[in-house]
Amino acid sequence: MDVGLPIRKAPRYAVRLFFGFLLLLGGVIFQHYGVSWDEPTDRMNGLVSLRYMCELVAPHWATKQAYLQSAPPLRGHVDNDHGVLFEIPLALYDVVRPGNDPRDFYLVRHLAVYLTSLVGLWALFRLATLRFRDERLGLLAAGLLVLSPRFFAESFYNGKDIPFVALFTLGIYTLVWLLERPSWQRAVVHGLVTAAATDVRILGLLLGPFTYTLLALQFFSAPAALGRRTLWHVGLAYLLALAAGVVAGWPYLWEHTLQHFAAAFASLSHFEHRWNGELLYWGHIIRAAEVPWHYALVWITITTPIAYQVAGLVGLGVTAAELLRRPWPRLRTATGRFDLLVTGWLVLPLAAVIGLHSSIYDGWRHLYFIYPALLLLAIRGGLAIAQLAQRGAGWRRLALGLSLLAGAEALLTAGRMAYMHPHQQTYFSYLPRHLVAPLFERDYWGVSYRQGLEYLVSQHPVGPIYVEPAGEMPFENNKIWLSEDDRSRVLRGPNMPGRYFIVAYRSMLGPYPPSVGTEVYTLRADGVPILSIFKRGQDPIPPAPTRW
Incomplete structure (x- = not known):
């Protein structure tokens, strides 16, 4: 990512047409999806926190809202340590909207989830554009995310994981934006985005170590460009904005901040004590607390289009080889640091889940936020395969064949998404239909x-x-x-x-x-x-x- 190189623009109006089409498509089909298992719980969590907030800042108004008062108090609520930043605006709408038909609320909620997902899609587009200096490749990365069937369906009702994916991806983008031109103002913006991601899911704090690691690498690789004073100002501004933003957007932390934050962090690794239900995995009924180390890897493999996986593995291999061959010279460049960031984004959370035996369930939705990193590496892998064509006729035929196969799978995936609508959440990439039923869960969201x-x-x-x-x-x-x-x-x-x-x-x-x-x-x-x-x-x- 040589910031000195100009960015090649996509054809005129291509970017606007792409995102405009997605806005139009979402506006047409958002009414087609059912209500998932978790949505009433998420709705109540938002109301509980909104009641707490309103009783502090507008108690007279709050006592007159019968629907708001029907929510239990925050203190003692079973899910009081859940991040609710996405839910609070929806809860406010729920309280003030005319009528009481729950269908109206869930339609607005589904539209809000989808619009939030488009924010993350835009951030992925910008990241790919900055890394590869080409808006066409940025659109390709965004297109791969759109043509990811499970993500597409859940972008209308998964209010836990999809907003987190969007905000985490936006946080990676604001980090790259900060590194381009470090200043305390940009650090504040990045800190607030990190806080927003954290206030949806506490795993947003991963952006903190990523930020300070990249700042340190940039300082040691170019101390003249990023002076010690600037480094301290940027690091401090980021920390203060992050801390203030996390507390402001998470009412549970308004009292006993450190104690409650520690409790929320502890519950992250012990969620199985709240839900330890049964799962169907590889033809066996197991408990959520008993998932084997390969659970997430298998679910990623069977629910991601094959071409994305192959290209992503090639991209990961090429990136790792470049970083390991000459680590320090590579990390002295903006491109090398970007590649390290994306590699860590993909590998570290996955390694932590495997190494710590974390309790996950419902496929790999708890790790959805690493998927944009896989797509960025897939673009890198695709470019590496394209470069094979320069080695001779045989390599050129191989690269052409792989490209045709990838394009054919993309068209097939788009066709399958249309055929499965509105149940793309049950997509399996290559698993034969007759093997799906005896081996894996299907509609664990319950929207069917x-x-x-x-x-x-x-x-x-x-x-x-x-x-x-x-x-x-x-x-x-x-x-x-x-x-x-x-x-x-x-x-x-x-x-x-x-x-x-x-x-x-x-x-x-x-x-x-x-x-x-x-x-x-x-x-x-x-x-x-x-x-x-x-x-x-x-x-x-x-x-x-x-x-x-």
């Missing part, structure tokens, strides 16, 4: 319940509909998409004659036995069953199958 309930009301336009859901939470969450009359007709009735059993395939092995009843509806995504509805008989529901 929306289509199941819509099917039931379409088949029974009048009269009560009794349902025995396998998951009570996604069942209740997704009733909001029905009309008010239909919501009142769809009832939980575990002992009622003619009832239906509805199940999204999460932590279960094998199909249900015939004693469950007659399967009347199957929702498939790319040929894989992700939700079934059974017309029940009189027998009780047997336990979820534990073997295939």
Whole structure:
């Protein structure tokens, strides 16, 4: 990343058209996605913190808001140590909006998650543009993220991980922006972005070590350009902005700041004490606290397009070889320091999860924030493969063949995303369809319940509909998409004659036995069953199958 080199521009209006198209696309399809397991919990966490804030700064107004007062107090709330920066503005909208239809709230929430994801997409575009000095490659990196099916679907309802990915990527960008021209003003901006990421998930603090490491390397490689006084000013301004921003955006820290921060940090590595549910992994039912060391690696492999993985590994290998061959001369350059940053961004969190035996679940969503680094390395790998063409005819044919395969997979991925809509969250890159069901979880978000309930009301336009859901939470969450009359007709009735059993395939092995009843509806995504509805008989529901 030679900052002296000019940046090659993309064709006129290409950048605006790219992001404008994504804005338009999101505005059309954001209404198509269901409500996930976590969203009501996240909604309540936002209300709890908003109530605490309002009772401090506007107590008279707060006491008049009946809906706000229905939230429990922050002190003693089970999730009071969760970052809520993304949720607080939504909670304020929830309190002041006209009407009380929850569907209106979740539509706004889904749109907010998507718009936040576009901020991260823009940051990735800028990072790739700065590293490779070419806006076309910046658009390519952003395009690869868009053509990542699981990320695309979750960009409408995953309010925990997707906003964190966006803010962490923005934090990496503001760090590179700071290093281009160090000043206390830029350090303050970068500190506030780091704080925002931390106030969504405490892992945002990783940006701190990255920042000070890169500042130190820049100082020792060019002490004349970054003087000792400037270094101290920048480092101190960043620290102060970070500390002030973290506390300001996290109401849990407004009292007993250090004690509460230590408690939040401790809960990061002990989350299994709150949720230690069952997972289906490699054909075995295991607990979240018992995931093997390869859990994250396997999920990354089976849910990321193959070309991205191959190019990313090539890019990682090329980058590591350059850094190891001549480490100090390489780190004296802005390009070398950028490559070290991206490599650390990808490798260190993954190594920490493996080495510390961290409890993760629902695929690798807790590590989503490393994915933009993989895509940047994939661009680096793609350029390295393209350079092979200069070595002779044989290498040129190899590079051309790999490029054609990568392009074909990108087109296939886009087609599969359209075909699977709105259930791209169940995408598997290369795993054969007949192996998905017995080996891995499918719709662990529970959003497919929306289509199941819509099917039931379409088949029974009048009269009560009794349902025995396998998951009570996604069942209740997704009733909001029905009309008010239909919501009142769809009832939980575990002992009622003619009832239906509805199940999204999460932590279960094998199909249900015939004693469950007659399967009347199957929702498939790319040929894989992700939700079934059974017309029940009189027998009780047997336990979820534990073997295939």
